[in-house]
Amino acid sequence: MTTANVVAASAVGAAIPKASFDWKPIVLLLAVMALAVPAIGSTSSWLTLTVAGLAMGLIVFVIASGLTLIFGLMDVLNFGHGVFIALGAFVATSVMGYGAGAGWGGFFSILAAMGVAMAVAGAVGWAFERIIVRPVYGLHLKQILITMGGMIVGEEIIKVIWGPLQIALPLPDELRGAWLFGDAAVEKYRVLAAAIGLVVLAVLVYTLNRTKIGLLIRAGVQDRSMVEALGYRIRRLFVGVFVAGSALAGLGGVLWGLYQQSVTPQIGAQVNVLIFIVIIIGGLGSTFGCLVGALLVGLMANYTGFLAPKVALFSNIALMVAILLWRPQGLYPVTNR
Amino acid sequence: MLNRLLSHDLPRSRWLAAALLVILVVLALAPFLFPGAKSMSVVAKILVFILLVASYDLLLGYTGIVSFAHTMFFGIGAYGIAIASEKLGAGWGAVGLGLLAAAVVSVLLSLLIGLFSLRVKAIFFAMITLAVATAFQTLASQLSDFTGGEDGLTFRNPEWLSPSFEPFETEVLGLLIDGKALTYWLLFVTVLALFLLLLRIVNSPFGRVLQAIRENDFRAEAIGYRTVIYRTLSNVVSALFATIAGALLALWLRYVGPDTTLSFEIMLDILLIVVIGGMGTLYGAVIGAVLFVVAQNYLQDLLAVGATAVQGVPVLQAVIAPDRWLLWLGVAFVLCVYFFPSGIVGRWRAAALRAGNPRRTPRR
Numbered sequence: 004m005t006t007a008n009v010v011a012a013s014a015v016g017a018a019i020p021k022a023s024f025d026w027k028p029i030v031l032l033l034a035v036m037a038l039a040v041p042a043i044g045s046t047s048s049w050l051t052l053t054v055a056g057l058a059m060g061l062i063v064f065v066i067a068s069g070l071t072l073i074f075g076l077m078d079v080l081n082f083g084h085g086v087f088i089a090l091g092a093f094v095a096t097s098v099m100g101y102g103a104g105a106g107w108g109g110f111f112s113i114l115a116a117m118g119v120a121m122a123v124a125g126a127v128g129w130a131f132e133r134i135i136v137r138p139v140y141g142l143h144l145k146q147i148l149i150t151m152g153g154m155i156v157g158e159e160i161i162k163v164i165w166g167p168l169q170i171a172l173p174l175p176d177e178l179r180g181a182w183l184f185g186d187a188a189v190e191k192y193r194v195l196a197a198a199i200g201l202v203v204l205a206v207l208v209y210t211l212n213r214t215k216i217g218l219l220i221r222a223g224v225q226d227r228s229m230v231e232a233l234g235y236r237i238r239r240l241f242v243g244v245f246v247a248g249s250a251l252a253g254l255g256g257v258l259w260g261l262y263q264q265s266v267t268p269q270i271g272a273q274v275n276v277l278i279f280i281v282i283i284i285g286g287l288g289s290t291f292g293c294l295v296g297a298l299l300v301g302l303m304a305n306y307t308g309f310l311a312p313k314v315a316l317f318s319n320i321a322l323m324v325a326i327l328l329w330r331p332q333g334l335y336p337v338t339n340r
Numbered sequence: 341m342l343n344r345l346l347s348h349d350l351p352r353s354r355w356l357a358a359a360l361l362v363i364l365v366v367l368a369l370a371p372f373l374f375p376g377a378k379s380m381s382v383v384a385k386i387l388v389f390i391l392l393v394a395s396y397d398l399l400l401g402y403t404g405i406v407s408f409a410h411t412m413f414f415g416i417g418a419y420g421i422a423i424a425s426e427k428l429g430a431g432w433g434a435v436g437l438g439l440l441a442a443a444v445v446s447v448l449l450s451l452l453i454g455l456f457s458l459r460v461k462a463i464f465f466a467m468i469t470l471a472v473a474t475a476f477q478t479l480a481s482q483l484s485d486f487t488g489g490e491d492g493l494t495f496r497n498p499e500w501l502s503p504s505f506e507p508f509e510t511e512v513l514g515l516l517i518d519g520k521a522l523t524y525w526l527l528f529v530t531v532l533a534l535f536l537l538l539l540r541i542v543n544s545p546f547g548r549v550l551q552a553i554r555e556n557d558f559r560a561e562a563i564g565y566r567t568v569i570y571r572t573l574s575n576v577v578s579a580l581f582a583t584i585a586g587a588l589l590a591l592w593l594r595y596v597g598p599d600t601t602l603s604f605e606i607m608l609d610i611l612l613i614v615v616i617g618g619m620g621t622l623y624g625a626v627i628g629a630v631l632f633v634v635a636q637n638y639l640q641d642l643l644a645v646g647a648t649a650v651q652g653v654p655v656l657q658a659v660i661a662p663d664r665w666l667l668w669l670g671v672a673f674v675l676c677v678y679f680f681p682s683g684i685v686g687r688w689r690a691a692a693l694r695a696g697n698p699r700r701t702p703r704r
Contacts, residue, residue, distance in 0.1 A: 159667035
């Protein structure tokens, strides 16, 4: 949607009519939020749940945005994306454990954990692209098999380093507890997580829409060979996107681990399923669709978790089925696929 | 005769033919050859996996679509037998009813998943099956009144198949034939028959269309085959065979639980066997299953030996621990996909082709 807009507007001016923005998914998102008010009954619980849902949605978006860009740009479906989530979360346990020993402030140690986790996940992502993904470009079947293999090896290596057991990842004291707005309790950490998610979103939107690299990435998603024909090395661009996507997954892992307050080596595989659902809902390759999908999933998980806890385990699947019945290609289909 | 039995899909390699013959004879006579409990359970597992992997190969190797929900159908079969036997009491009626119910559930579910996700893009299918399989696993462990939750269900087989059943007074060729041995032969005969049936299916005109879709789905559609229909049918057939494999496993173990039938590790085992044995040839399932199940059961012992040998060496000690066997399987899997994409059977056949006419380069 946006590429067409910008290119059309700047190059050809008014000759090509502007593609109209598709509001229906946004309306759906708002409708879900509005419908939840009478279903839940009390406004204060609704506010608590909505903030929790938006925070969760933004965390999921941070993780899933890399995956959907990787797919959109290079047609690579990385089943090993979950490894970077687990890696980020485990690095965070080490850094925050060290920070607590060294007497850092809680907020600073979280920031340090995020920085280190992003760096480590990015570096491992670079190696992953090099070793696992590069030899199988263009071969979907092998890609699925091999990235799945990479996922298993990565999970086992994490078990070798940090042990196979669950590790607690407690929040620092400053971030525990909740703010009260009238009757509604809004947990501090969720606000922080949502804020970080919004920052990432803003940076992504800025990079994709206002910089040359972003323009190339969006152009690559639309038509890879044309970008190559214009003389840009899309491979190099892709490596950059892969590393950035892995780093974002690492950041998301830290946020997710703090959200759950514990980390297990299986976290990667669990979140993997969630983000697959998100990018399918959003439309494979679409960044904006990924955001809407992530928010929908986060809100649905929290609402159904409150209304019917047993059903909540399947709310994602139900949501996916419903969306695919409505739009088989996802909310915002990328046109050339 | 043999040619017709194998649906004109002969091994086409002397090594492969010899290996298959040895495996057939050993599996047929297993209760006489390995009377021990552990070795019998290994051999029975090989039988179940041959059927399970062969049915998966119909999807992955012949149709070229990746499913992560194969263990779900496997589990449905196993739970069908277990739940029916537990609720209705042991008996052939319960087994039949359980199998029928499981088959109906599997067919409906696979039809639904197929029509849903194969409509758009094959890659959707991989992701959606992964999500559905995870949800199903959660469902099985949540409905504990029905499925026994994490503990699973223990049940009794029909009298003929229970271990205490002894039809003959005396030993036959040095073996006391009991219900366990009879169960084994039931498994053997069923797996053999279904394997030959699968061989028939992949070599039928239907199977040819599937292979055409694998090679070039656009072209297959252009020729006039509705690829969605064929892919969905392939999914349903494959699910049905997996269901039967699950039922056989349940009959053998007289127990089902999430770990033995639904876990993701089993899905991984299936993928690994298909890749090692050779995608796109059912004989690969046989060779792969035998190698893999034997290796799996003795690899952990081997790692334990290795672990004691390197005790005290900091990194090696952690890496060679018996708990880390999945690490080595994963590495083996990645290496297999890279270096032996056609698997053992593909290699043997290529070698036979080279030996047959040395001037021709082998087909890939």
